Amino acid sequence: MNAPHAAVIEAGPEARSTEHDGPLGLLEPIGLEELVSRAALLHRVDRKYIVRRSLLTGLYAAAGGDAGAMALEIAGRREAAYASVYFDTERRELYLAAAHKRRRRAKVRTRSYLDSGLSYLEVKTRGPRGATVKRRTEHPLDAGAVLGPAALGYLEPELAAAGLPADLPGRLVPLLTSHYSRSTLYLPADGARVTVDTGLRWGLLAPGGEPVPGGSRVFSEQAIVETKSSSTPSAVDRWLWQHGHRPAQISKFATGLAVLEPGLPHNKWHRTLNRHYADAA
Numbered sequence: 333m334n335a336p337h338a339a340v341i342e343a344g345p346e347a348r349s350t351e352h353d354g355p356l357g358l359l360e361p362i363g364l365e366e367l368v369s370r371a372a373l374l375h376r377v378d379r380k381y382i383v384r385r386s387l388l389t390g391l392y393a394a395a396g397g398d399a400g401a402m403a404l405e406i407a408g409r410r411e412a413a414y415a416s417v418y419f420d421t422e423r424r425e426l427y428l429a430a431a432h433k434r435r436r437r438a439k440v441r442t443r444s445y446l447d448s449g450l451s452y453l454e455v456k457t458r459g460p461r462g463a464t465v466k467r468r469t470e471h472p473l474d475a476g477a478v479l480g481p482a483a484l485g486y487l488e489p490e491l492a493a494a495g496l497p498a499d500l501p502g503r504l505v506p507l508l509t510s511h512y513s514r515s516t517l518y519l520p521a522d523g524a525r526v527t528v529d530t531g532l533r534w535g536l537l538a539p540g541g542e543p544v545p546g547g548s549r550v551f552s553e554q555a556i557v558e559t560k561s562s563s564t565p566s567a568v569d570r571w572l573w574q575h576g577h578r579p580a581q582i583s584k585f586a587t588g589l590a591v592l593e594p595g596l597p598h599n600k601w602h603r604t605l606n607r608h609y610a611d612a613a
Contacts, residue, residue, distance in 0.1 A: 355392030361405035362518050371518055371525045379565075379579040381557045381572050382608045385530055388555055391571060395517060395526070399567035404516035406447075411513045413446040417477045418585045419504040422539060424596065430586050431597050436495040439585055440487065440504060442471050449473055453483050457494035477506035477541030505539040508592070510584045519568065524561035526568050532556065534588035547592055554608060556582065580604050
């Protein structure tokens with residue numbers, strides 16, 4: 333296994349738990365097909381929260397009792413291991429566009445679902461009225477942090493349509509990895525979904541795709557909770573508000589890079605960095 337591939341798919345034991353212990357294991361299961369059919373067509377409002385991992389016991393218990401929450405279960409597993417590689421130019425053009433809230437900006441990453449062996453190349457751009465547009469295509473898992481001719485051919489029209497420079501795809505290099513474990517809940521009463529990411533690890537990559545020595549951070553005590561609901565807040569949103577938590581500004585790409593390269597401008601994520609990742613930064 334070459335170094336770039338290892339940088340993409342390596343995941344620790346924490347991200348591969350198969351246990352159904354605790355409140356998450358007490359929730360009723362729901363399969364992927366049913367989840368998609370019941371919750372995929374929402375006009376969604378996404379809210380992200382950063383909480384202590386110890387809070388999840390109470391959150392799962394409350395969601396199961398008050399909202400009848402169901403836990404996504406695939407092949408007997410309620411946690412799935414994810415890995416992503418984020419790409420940018422060596423001048424950090426995509427990061428800076430996000431930091432300065434430029435209208436023409438994009439995010440380019442591979443996302444790998446380690447338990448199923450599936451991997452995709454994803455592009456996020458800004459659509460009409462500032463909406464986020466996400467498109468993706470299959471990407472070989474063993475390609476690691478390499479964007480081959482097929483990947484570049486996919487990126488060129490996608491980024492050009494967003495008004496970005498024609499030569500941008502050819503200047504992209506692997507920059508950052510993220511690994512984490514994800515659990516997904518469905519709230520029938522709200523028609524909402526909730527994802528819970530734990531064991532987050534960020535790591536810097538050299539332009540060739542090799543991990544930068546000492547350029548990684550692990551956050552075992554934090555969890556990122558994201559609710560996806562209609563304009564009406566979900567039961568999980570209300571529970572988090574009652575316990576003193578408000579939505580946070582976080583992007584796994586931009587926040588992770590700001591943590592690992594603190595010299596970059598990061599006003600957009602200043603509060604998140606100070607409150608949750610100050611020790612790492």
